[in-house]
Amino acid sequence: MVKLAENKHYSENKAIEKLPPPSKAYLPLIQHLGKICNPEVKVGDMIKLGQRIANIQANVYAPIHASISGVVIAIQDWPHPVLGRAKAIILEGNSQSDELTFSLKSRQEIDKLSLADIRKIVLDAGIVGMGGASFPTHVKLNPPKPLDTLIINGAECEPYLTADARLMVERTAEIAEVVTLIAGCLGVKDIYIGIEDNKPEAIKAFSRISKIKVKVLKSDYPQGGEKQIIQNILGKQVPRGKLPFDIGVLVQNVATIYAIYEAVFKGKPLIERLVTVTGNCLVNPKNLLVRLGTPINNLIDFCGPLKEEPAKIIIGGPMMGIAQYTDEVPIIKSSGGLLLMNEKEAETIEETPCIRCAACVRGCPVGLMPCQINLASEKLLWDLVKEYKASDCIECGICNYVCPANRRLLQTIKRAKLEGTK
């Protein structure tokens, strides 16, 4: 673990605000780990808010839904925050864009839900891990073995980001309600929430919930990694090559849990998410509720005016995020932050050849060889990427941080993970 400058002061006390829906939504067909979806609509089709517009039948996938109502104006390559470019469905909105009317379930209906019912709701809603991993959540809700512990990951250890912290403070009751429901269906006996000690309001809010045990974690990086949080809460290690299921544990990020709440209790598919818009260049950093597919320039304008022109725009945080080449790129399911860095912060240090020092190997908290995955990914050797277990990478960015050659290791590893599972 490493101690990083937190820089959460820009937005940690900013209550969640809603960003108005965009006039056009750009919805990539891949926003998850797994198979790319196929469009279910064509140019000219009229689309309702929340309508499923892309899907595929596979083991690991998540369908895509319309985040505004309107008309399909194109299905074409468009900037993608992780892949650079990818095929996207482009919707042009109409006046009904902001009508969020999904059907509420009665308490009686909810109490009758089984784990299989919840899994189906989660799959139909297109929910993926929203802490950045974007692994389809319905797969995680199908444990191959009995579980005894559910851990809610509220660590939010990535510097600058504060959306999860606000969610825990402002939606405590909803999170607690759905967590209790899921825990009951899974038959687990213990429910924990792990929160770093730099979020006293969230710790206080969950301390009032008797069914959930709060574990206060040190604000070290990457405290929010799945295996790290299990180790620090339960004192148990997930063996190499095994999953938390293997030791009877399920970990879910707090934003994912909230998305499950909205799907189960309100019948709402994943069409929006919280994004921290932050950094030195902004006069008004904010925690925004954003429709998926919204171009990031809308978020920047809403938090403007700019104090200075950003030299670097990152989707995500400084450790796990990805620098963007255009402000036309849209927010997708895994985009939890938008960081605008000024020239000094963004100082680009030239990438030089790997000197085979192994600092990245020693620093990797899950025991990978980032330098080798990087080379394989650059050569598009996706089979080799699989052999190097790139899928175990938790995208913490420590390899980038420690590399004396300034290799952009994480960027290529992220691509390797997405390509390797296609």
Ligand code: SF4
């Ligand atoms: S490969 Fe890099 S980003 Fe992935 S877990 Fe290891 S140190 Fe973190």
Ligand code: SF4
């Ligand atoms: S830390 Fe950088 S220079 Fe050292 S082995 Fe890894 S990639 Fe190569």
